[in-house]
Amino acid sequence: xxxxxxxxxxxxxxxxxxxxxxxxxxxxxxxxxxxxxxxxxxxxxxxxxxxxxxxxxxxxxxxxxxxxxxxxxxxxxxxxxxxxxxxxxxxxxxxxxxxxxxxxxxxxxxxxxxxxxxxxxxxxxxxxxxxxxxxxxxxxxxxxxxxxxxxxxx
Numbered sequence: 001x002x003x004x005x006x007x008x009x010x011x012x013x014x015x016x017x018x019x020x021x022x023x024x025x026x027x028x029x030x031x032x033x034x035x036x037x038x039x040x041x042x043x044x045x046x047x048x049x050x051x052x053x054x055x056x057x058x059x060x061x062x063x064x065x066x067x068x069x070x071x072x073x074x075x076x077x078x079x080x081x082x083x084x085x086x087x088x089x090x091x092x093x094x095x096x097x098x099x100x101x102x103x104x105x106x107x108x109x110x111x112x113x114x115x116x117x118x119x120x121x122x123x124x125x126x127x128x129x130x131x132x133x134x135x136x137x138x139x140x141x142x143x144x145x146x147x148x149x150x151x152x153x154x
Contacts (some may be wrong), residue, residue, distance in 0.1 A: 006037075012072075017036075030095050040091070051069045059131075065132065068134060074098050075097060076096055088142060134149060
């Protein structure tokens with residue numbers, strides 16, 4: 001299938017908007033749409049305003065795992081859009097830690113790991129990894145967050 005994702009980078013976030021034509025595990029809904037830049041800008045405002053409240057129990061955010069609401073800008077995002085059964089626009093946001101900093105540099109130099117750019121074309125699915133990997137659904141119509149999930153520790 002031929003589809004095109006849109007890479008975006010702003011002061012507070014970086015990510016990729018996945019096309020409605022992308023087929024993957026996290027966006028298997030039949031009623032998909034491709035979010036616009038305006039949709040994502042609105043979603044990011046809701047996310048920034050609501051993340052601290054939805055993250056109040058801080059699941060899997062201890063020891064060396066980051067506190068999500070304190071480090072929100074460090075996460076790269078993947079955005080998938082669909083329409084729910086009520087006709088509301090939903091943005092599924094898949095988040096993972098930005099490894100471009102010091103630890104990413106160490107991985108590339110000492111462990112010869114290449115820069116991972118697959119996240120721009122393929123949904124990233126990781127087991128475990130604590131709060132370095134998490135996801136959330138955002139109802140763009142109602143401006144609410146739900147289905148907040150943080151990876152386990154393994």
